[in-house]
Amino acid sequence: MRGLAGKRVLISGGSSGIGAATARRFLEEGARVVLGGLDQAEVDRTVGELSTLSALSGPSGPAEVTGLAGDVSAESGAAALVDGAIAALGGIDVLVNNAGTAWREPFLEITPAHWDRIISVNLRGMFLVAQATARHMVERGAGGVILNMSSTNGLGGEADYAHYNASKGGVLLLTKTMAVELGRHGIRVNALCPGYIKTPLNAQISEGLADDFVSGYESGHIPLGRAGLAEEVAAGYAFLASDDASFVHGTELVIDGGQLAIM
Numbered sequence: 438m439r440g441l442a443g444k445r446v447l448i449s450g451g452s453s454g455i456g457a458a459t460a461r462r463f464l465e466e467g468a469r470v471v472l473g474g475l476d477q478a479e480v481d482r483t484v485g486e487l488s489t490l491s492a493l494s495g496p497s498g499p500a501e502v503t504g505l506a507g508d509v510s511a512e513s514g515a516a517a518l519v520d521g522a523i524a525a526l527g528g529i530d531v532l533v534n535n536a537g538t539a540w541r542e543p544f545l546e547i548t549p550a551h552w553d554r555i556i557s558v559n560l561r562g563m564f565l566v567a568q569a570t571a572r573h574m575v576e577r578g579a580g581g582v583i584l585n586m587s588s589t590n591g592l593g594g595e596a597d598y599a600h601y602n603a604s605k606g607g608v609l610l611l612t613k614t615m616a617v618e619l620g621r622h623g624i625r626v627n628a629l630c631p632g633y634i635k636t637p638l639n640a641q642i643s644e645g646l647a648d649d650f651v652s653g654y655e656s657g658h659i660p661l662g663r664a665g666l667a668e669e670v671a672a673g674y675a676f677l678a679s680d681d682a683s684f685v686h687g688t689e690l691v692i693d694g695g696q697l698a699i700m
């Protein structure tokens with residue numbers, strides 16, 4: 438991918454699943470990475486795994502990756518993540534705004550507390566990290582790239598995910614508005630909409646569901662007949678962050694094995 442070597446990249450929610458695969462992909466491209474996550478032990482484990490992968494070492498030495506734990510839904514957590522990344526890397530060129538959470542729950546049973554938690558991590562947290570990073574990028578005056586994680590659930594209403602769907606739909610309009618306001622500063626802003634991807638989050642959601650429900654879902658709802666891999670979403674982030682996407686702005690990239698193509 439053109440233009441990623443040497444880039445300073447902050448990945449929120451980089452300690453697991455799609456975010457961890459994205460950290461690895463950016464390191465392979467020669468970028469320098471700070472990854473965030475909710476759980477300190479998970480952050481430390483992922484940083485440890487990535488830094489010992491000799492395959493990630495570039496001409497300038499071993500892979501450069503560090504981690505910061507904190508809750509992005511809190512102003513203090515989001516600010517600490519962005520300030521920590523600026524301190525560690527000397528600035529942020531690319532934000533992969535990826536942290537998120539989900540669980541299934543029928544609309545009629547969602548409590549206000551559950552509604553607030555999903556919206557607060559997936560939408561408020563995304564806003565807080567994006568705004569702090571964008572302020573830094575505008576002040577620096579050298580442009581940048583911000584990629585917000587939405588979902589196919591931001592484009593259609595899957596049952597039992599009203600809070601999650603609302604949060605991811607909100608991310609899409611947050612992304613478009615940021616693109617409208619930040620384009621003149623040379624900051625490109627886009628969203629990703631993955632479909633069903635094999636990650637620890639989905640493994641947790643699928644716990645208790647019969648194996649044939651999951652395989653039936655994959656064959657019945659996804660034209661490619663399988664779940665996606667975290668690496669396949671990481672490739673989308675890498676493309677959107679690269680110079681190959683220099684005129685892609687204010688839109689979303691769907692990575693779903695054809696799921697949304699079904700009528």
Ligand SMILES: NC(=O)c1ccc[n+]([C@@H]2O[C@H](COP(=O)([O-])OP(=O)(O)OC[C@H]3O[C@@H](n4cnc5c(N)ncnc54)[C@H](O)[C@@H]3O)[C@@H](O)[C@H]2O)c1
Nearest residue numbers: 450452453454455474475508509536537588633634636638
């Ligand atoms: N797995 C899928 O099928 C799928 C599909 C579409 C979109 N997504 C989105 O992709 C993103 C990553 O999901 P994943 O499947 O890799 O999940 P995951 O559970 O493997 O990883 C989630 C990451 O977000 C972090 N995180 C969660 N809550 C946080 C908080 N309050 N503060 C800071 N960090 C927090 C976790 O520590 C972890 O690093 C999420 O935004 C999710 O909504 C996932």
